[in-house]
Amino acid sequence: MTHNPSPNATFDAAHQFARHHVLPFFGAEAQSRLAGAHVVVVGAGGIGSPLLTYLASSGIGHITLVDPDRVARSNLPRQILFEPADSGRWKVDAARDRLEELAPHMQLHTHATTIEEWLAATPNALSNVQLVLDGCDQFQTRLVVNAACIAAKIPLISGAMIGWEGHVISFAGHLPEAPCYACWVGEQPIQADTCQTNGVLSPLGAIIGGWMAAEALKQIAGNTPTTYGTMQHINVLNSTSKTRQIVKDVGCISCNAPSTLA
Numbered sequence: 001m002t003h004n005p006s007p008n009a010t011f012d013a014a015h016q017f018a019r020h021h022v023l024p025f026f027g028a029e030a031q032s033r034l035a036g037a038h039v040v041v042v043g044a045g046g047i048g049s050p051l052l053t054y055l056a057s058s059g060i061g062h063i064t065l066v067d068p069d070r071v072a073r074s075n076l077p078r079q080i081l082f083e084p085a086d087s088g089r090w091k092v093d094a095a096r097d098r099l100e101e102l103a104p105h106m107q108l109h110t111h112a113t114t115i116e117e118w119l120a121a122t123p124n125a126l127s128n129v130q131l132v133l134d135g136c137d138q139f140q141t142r143l144v145v146n147a148a149c150i151a152a153k154i155p156l157i158s159g160a161m162i163g164w165e166g167h168v169i170s171f172a173g174h175l176p177e178a179p180c181y182a183c184w185v186g187e188q189p190i191q192a193d194t195c196q197t198n199g200v201l202s203p204l205g206a207i208i209g210g211w212m213a214a215e216a217l218k219q220i221a222g223n224t225p226t227t228y229g230t231m232q233h234i235n236v237l238n239s240t241s242k243t244r245q246i247v248k249d250v251g252c253i254s255c256n257a258p259s260t261l262a
């Protein structure tokens, strides 16, 4: 479903984004690039909820959101886009209601389906998209999104969380020196732990989703330092954070195939 912004509403961008306009490395020019940007968000869950909120409130002009699930009561502690009355609704529908209130001038396309189905059904789905943000909880889905980003020659900002920990990494497998998601995890399916069985602390989503939003704004703004492959790992139980560099795997079949080299 598509939301088209009202042409009659008044909107003073200089006033609304005044704090970005005076921000070093940012300014009005970067803010205008956010307004012209189109990003795809995979998942409106515990990471996607704060991520979408900050992308919308920060002035991203066009978001495509893909999520196949309905809101459950057990989602509510983390998924702050939703309220108890949304239980049973498609997440993309409930998210649209909230995001339209927050950013009425933003173009929002929502799809209540899996990212695999959406990519398969949508020719050139990622053309004219600046980057993809993936906060889903499925390993195989992450590999599909990774391959689509490499083919479209756009960055992938990936976030995950479980228990008391989470991480954020920016990939750009289409670039000769930058890793892709498969460079890090390989191509073989793994039996990953899940939040359903291991639990997750609710506010972790705000940390991971907020960090992903900051990375997206930086990359779209330009003129800011971006290091692809740098993993930011956070453990709130121990109050620690670590940085680790993921490097490109020259044997990775996802990003080293001749047709995908930049």
Ligand SMILES: [Zn+2]
Residues within 6 Å of the ligand: 173, 179, 180, 181, 182, 183, 184, 249, 252, 253, 254, 255, 256
């Ligand atoms: Zn790779």
